Amino acid sequence: MVYLLIIVSAVLVNNIVLSQFLGICPFLGVSKKIDTALGMSAAVTFVLTLATIITYLLQKHVLEAFGIQYLQTLVFILVIAALVQLVEIILKKVSPSLYQALGVFLPLITTNCCILGVAILVADGTYKLPEGMEPNLLAGVVFAIATAIGFGLALVLFAGIREQLRFSNIPKGLEGTPIALIVAGLLAMAFMGFSGVV
Amino acid sequence: MKSLKVILNGLVTENPTFVLLLGMCPTLGTTSSAINGMSMGLATTFVLICSNVVISLIKNLVPDKVRIPAYVVVIAAFVSVLQMCMEAYVPAIYETLGLFIPLIVVNCIVLGRAEAFAAKNNAWYSALDGVGIGLGFTFALTLLGAIRELLGTGKVFSMTVFSENYGALVFVLAPGAFIALGYLIAIVNKIRKA
Numbered sequence: 001m002v003y004l005l006i007i008v009s010a011v012l013v014n015n016i017v018l019s020q021f022l023g024i025c026p027f028l029g030v031s032k033k034i035d036t037a038l039g040m041s042a043a044v045t046f047v048l049t050l051a052t053i054i055t056y057l058l059q060k061h062v063l064e065a066f067g068i069q070y071l072q073t074l075v076f077i078l079v080i081a082a083l084v085q086l087v088e089i090i091l092k093k094v095s096p097s098l099y100q101a102l103g104v105f106l107p108l109i110t111t112n113c114c115i116l117g118v119a120i121l122v123a124d125g126t127y128k129l130p131e132g133m134e135p136n137l138l139a140g141v142v143f144a145i146a147t148a149i150g151f152g153l154a155l156v157l158f159a160g161i162r163e164q165l166r167f168s169n170i171p172k173g174l175e176g177t178p179i180a181l182i183v184a185g186l187l188a189m190a191f192m193g194f195s196g197v198v
Numbered sequence: 199m200k201s202l203k204v205i206l207n208g209l210v211t212e213n214p215t216f217v218l219l220l221g222m223c224p225t226l227g228t229t230s231s232a233i234n235g236m237s238m239g240l241a242t243t244f245v246l247i248c249s250n251v252v253i254s255l256i257k258n259l260v261p262d263k264v265r266i267p268a269y270v271v272v273i274a275a276f277v278s279v280l281q282m283c284m285e286a287y288v289p290a291i292y293e294t295l296g297l298f299i300p301l302i303v304v305n306c307i308v309l310g311r312a313e314a315f316a317a318k319n320n321a322w323y324s325a326l327d328g329v330g331i332g333l334g335f336t337f338a339l340t341l342l343g344a345i346r347e348l349l350g351t352g353k354v355f356s357m358t359v360f361s362e363n364y365g366a367l368v369f370v371l372a373p374g375a376f377i378a379l380g381y382l383i384a385i386v387n388k389i390r391k392a
Contacts (some may be wrong), residue, residue, distance in 0.1 A: 019372045021227030022297075025306060028222060070282060073300045074274040081267060113223050113304045117297055173384045177219060181380030189373040 003142045005130040009198040010146035014128055016114050017154040018188040023114035027155055028180060030105070037159035041152030043105040044112065045145065047087060051080050051115050052122050052144035056137055059123035076119050084110050118147050130198075158187060204323050208330025214307045215338035216386040221307040224298050225339060226375040232355050235343025236336060237291045238298060241280055243332025245302050246311060247325055248276045253316040254324035269312045274303045307335060346370060346378050 014020060017027050023044075030040045055076050063069050088106045091099040109115060121127040125135035127143055161183055170179050214220045221242070228238040252272050260268045281299055284292040292299065302308065311331055316324040344354050350370035352360040368374045 021223050021372070021375070022301075024222040024226060028219075070278055073278050073281065073303055074271065077270055077274050077303050078267070081270065111304050111306055111309065113301045116304050117301055120297060120300055173388055174380070178380040178384035178387070181376045181383065185373045185376030185380065188376055189368070192371065192373065 002130045002133055003139070005198055006139060006142050007146040007149075009128055009130075010143055011150040011153060012191065012194040013196075013198050015150045015154055015191050016118070016147045017151055018184070018191045020117075022117045023112050023151055026108065026112055027151075027158065027184070028177070030108075031155055031159040031162055031180075034156060034159045034163065036105075037155045038152075039101055040105045040108075041148070041155050042101070043109055044114070044151055045148035047080075047084060047106075047109050048115055048118060048144050048148045049141065050087070051083055051119050052140055053137070054083065055079055055119040056123055056140050072120070072123070076116060076123075080115055080119065081110050114147070114151060118144055154187070154191075158184060161187070201323070201326055204326045205330035205333075208327060208332070209334040209337065212331070213334040213338060214331055215335060215342075216383060217390075218307075218310075219383075220310060221305045221335065223301065224305065225342065226379060228295055228298050229339055229343040229346055229375060230350075230370050231347040232340055232344035234291075234294055235339035235341075237288075238295055239332070239336025239339040241284065241295070241299060242302055242305060242307065242335055243328070244280055245273065245276045246308055246332045246335075247328035248279075249273045249308060250311060250316040250324040250328040251321050252276075253312045254319060254321045257317050265317070266309075266313075269309060270303070273308050273312070277302050307331065342375075342379060342382060345382065346374055349378070350374060 010016070016022050017024065026040055026044075030036045058075060058079065059069075059072065063072060063075065084106055088099070091106075118127075122135070122140035122143060127135070127140075129135060129139060129143075133139065162180065165179065165183065174182070208214075212218055215225055224238050224242070229235040249269070249272050253269055256268070256272075257265075277300060280302070281292075284295075284299065311327060315327045319327070346369045348354050348359060350365050350367055352358060352362050352365045366374075369378060
């Protein structure tokens with residue numbers, strides 16, 4: 001039950017893109033078509049879950065055990081960069097079809113700030129949990145997966161709207177990035193309606 | 199003469215926010231008020247200048263194949279320094295900016311300048327490029343922060359301009375960030391074309 005609360009909170013109420021402002025670059029960059037949006041979301045879900053587990057274990061058993069928490073940023077970004085490379089190599093061998101589908105999006109993920117952001121939130125235990133719940137690995141993983149789903153939901157919704165935008169009459173000055181940002185603003189306003197649900 | 203050109207390039211011609219559209223996460227996430235935007239801009243400027251100088255000094259020592267990881271390590275080191283200094287001397291600002299301080303590591307502006315400028319120029323011009331791009335970013339963030347603060351609460355830098363009762367709170371919240379930046383970029387595009 002509490003895990004359901006974490007999921008609803010991370011997907012709808014505190015959506016990573018529309019209310020936490022993490023992962024805006026891919027949100028604006030790869031949202032021109034629904035297909036690419038789906039590919040990106042799948043790649044993010046995959047890497048985010050793995051990265052969260054590995055960085056959480058590193059934080060608890062290496063950084064905190066030796067009292068070197070100040071190396072957190074440095075260690076995490078290296079782990080994420082290495083992980084992305086590793087995932088790419090393994091996927092290429094094990095599942096060429098999945099590699100084909102995710103291919104171009106994988107390298108982009110290293111600089112997606114929602115990966116590092118969520119890894120730090122989970123490792124520090126500063127993410128939003130239902131009242132009275134202590135942060136632990138399982139809660140962290142559920143939070144990471146839910147966050148990735150929230151990212152995917154926002155991305156696919158936004159891509160759907162942008163596909164329609166091409167057929168509409170947009171004021172000349174607002175073409176391109178400005179109208180995309182305004183649409184994102186309206187989407188964020190819609191998501192604000194969920195506040196207070198959890 | 200060239201020095202001035204390098205600085206102006208970052209401030210105007212290649213303004214990271216309005217022209218290159220880089221570093222959108224901190225741009226939207228930390229500009230709920232003018233002072234927050236300015237602090238974030240200055241923090242990023244510090245990292246930009248330091249990492250640009252160091253990267254331009256080590257560019258000939260690092261093999262081409264591992265240059266990106268090497269640059270990332272340099273940037274992450276300066277971000278950790280910044281994190282510790284801010285936590286010690288300005289804890290209030292550190293608290294407000296929160297997660298966005300460590301996330302400077304993955305800010306595309308910093309790595310972008312390392313790759314596009316510092317890896318090709320000497321330390322002096324790289325430092326100036328850091329100053330120019332950093333101030334351009336700071337200017338954009340302060341402007342967006344001031345606009346959002348004014349429309350949302352009727353204040354700029356916490357000084358009252360009009361009564362809070364006439365403010366539209368939505369501009370301080372998440373949707374206002376997207377909408378304000380959208381219109382700001384549209385206006386800047388118009389000015390640049392003119």
